[in-house]
Amino acid sequence: MDKKAKVLEAALKLFVEFGFHNTPTSKIAKEAGISSGTLFYFFPTKDELVVALYLDIKGKLGCEITESISQATSFKEILKKYYTTTLDWAKEHIAEFKFMEQFNSSPYLKKIAEDEIQKYVKPLKELLQNAIDEGVLKNMDLEILFTLISGHTFSINQYLIISEPQESKREQIISETFDLLWQMISKI
Amino acid sequence: MDKKAKVLEAALKLFVEFGFHNTPTSKIAKEAGISSGTLFYFFPTKDELVVALYLDIKGKLGCEITESISQATSFKEILKKYYTTTLDWAKEHIAEFKFMEQFNSSPYLKKIAEDEIQKYVKPLKELLQNAIDEGVLKNMDLEILFTLISGHTFSINQYLIISEPQESKREQIISETFDLLWQMISKI
DNA sequence: CATATAACTGACTAATCAGTCAGCAAAAGT
DNA sequence: ACTTTTGCTGACTGATTAGTCAGTTATATG
Numbered sequence: 001m002d003k004k005a006k007v008l009e010a011a012l013k014l015f016v017e018f019g020f021h022n023t024p025t026s027k028i029a030k031e032a033g034i035s036s037g038t039l040f041y042f043f044p045t046k047d048e049l050v051v052a053l054y055l056d057i058k059g060k061l062g063c064e065i066t067e068s069i070s071q072a073t074s075f076k077e078i079l080k081k082y083y084t085t086t087l088d089w090a091k092e093h094i095a096e097f098k099f100m101e102q103f104n105s106s107p108y109l110k111k112i113a114e115d116e117i118q119k120y121v122k123p124l125k126e127l128l129q130n131a132i133d134e135g136v137l138k139n140m141d142l143e144i145l146f147t148l149i150s151g152h153t154f155s156i157n158q159y160l161i162i163s164e165p166q167e168s169k170r171e172q173i174i175s176e177t178f179d180l181l182w183q184m185i186s187k188i
Numbered sequence: 189m190d191k192k193a194k195v196l197e198a199a200l201k202l203f204v205e206f207g208f209h210n211t212p213t214s215k216i217a218k219e220a221g222i223s224s225g226t227l228f229y230f231f232p233t234k235d236e237l238v239v240a241l242y243l244d245i246k247g248k249l250g251c252e253i254t255e256s257i258s259q260a261t262s263f264k265e266i267l268k269k270y271y272t273t274t275l276d277w278a279k280e281h282i283a284e285f286k287f288m289e290q291f292n293s294s295p296y297l298k299k300i301a302e303d304e305i306q307k308y309v310k311p312l313k314e315l316l317q318n319a320i321d322e323g324v325l326k327n328m329d330l331e332i333l334f335t336l337i338s339g340h341t342f343s344i345n346q347y348l349i350i351s352e353p354q355e356s357k358r359e360q361i362i363s364e365t366f367d368l369l370w371q372m373i374s375k376i
Numbered sequence: 377c378a379t380a381t382a383a384c385t386g387a388c389t390a391a392t393c394a395g396t397c398a399g400c401a402a403a404a405g406t
Numbered sequence: 407a408c409t410t411t412t413g414c415t416g417a418c419t420g421a422t423t424a425g426t427c428a429g430t431t432a433t434a435t436g
Contacts, residue, residue, distance in 0.1 A: 019209075019294055025425080037386065038383075038384050040424085045424080107205065151344070159331065173332065180336070181372075183372060184369075212394080213393075224416070225415055230413095
């Protein structure tokens, strides 16, 4: 019934398959089972639809992570939760992840306000700063630390999506690569 | 004089600024200072132009790395050369890197044959396998190892491009993050 | 029940785009 | 000197596209 959600769903599917270009609004409307006019009733321009889809997905992932982190106690546990939750979410939402990847490395990214982006990374950065101050992590530049963790997570995610290991193997890879990450950033 | 090169140059500039879409062939031709017909004389379709640009850039980076690696002796030295050369090249060719990033996470990637991609990563993978066999690196899955190294390099590169540190600071970051990478993958 | 507002339609359009083509200019070949 | 090939032109076109709008249906409100 919620046609706005239907549009986002259809747009996601088509954008991932064909790219932002090669996905006319007419096809999105058709895929969503609505008229072209309705699409523009909800999203005044195609650009706004693309950005809205990005923020929608980013928000959902953000919620998932925030929730899963809340249950952890030690910093190492929190970070591992962050790591596994991100990878699990990506596995269950491959299209969403591919879309975010495409969006992140496109000129569309510039259309989003800086604080809109920071909103989702700020909590993690604060946790990292605390861990540095408490001597849990190596004393390094916060931005570099954040970059290393995101980069590691992102690349292992790519690997898991491409190689599609069996569940037991997958868990082993996640656990081992987390240990490698932890070894790299933790104090001795 | 070489109009084909002029087209690639103009396309690179515009693709990075506006994306593949929002960059009509007419504007590429104008930017290159040639007629629309000439563009299609060299590149029968827009898609072929995009792919040709990608392979052109990939080739140039590949040459640079191969050359710089040839001077190194120990494996650690080779890997450091690979790391620094990639980061230095990216600094001097920011547009090229942004374009490759955009291309890699777009549906265009599918249009390139698998062996065309492997051509550039095969030499490094062989070096990595040797280093594992010789006990220099931890005994882990080659693909995961490769993923970790590329991911690390890529993310630090992103950081360096965004934060634009001074040359001395930059060298320090590169050296320190390489040590972190080495610590993560080397045996003890 | 009447009225107002919100959700929705789909034919339409102005603009844009990738790609064509007939032909010109210059170099290369014979 | 003549012919052929290659490089190059730019006006043109058919197809496609984002976005509009006049009007319809559903829902809420008084």
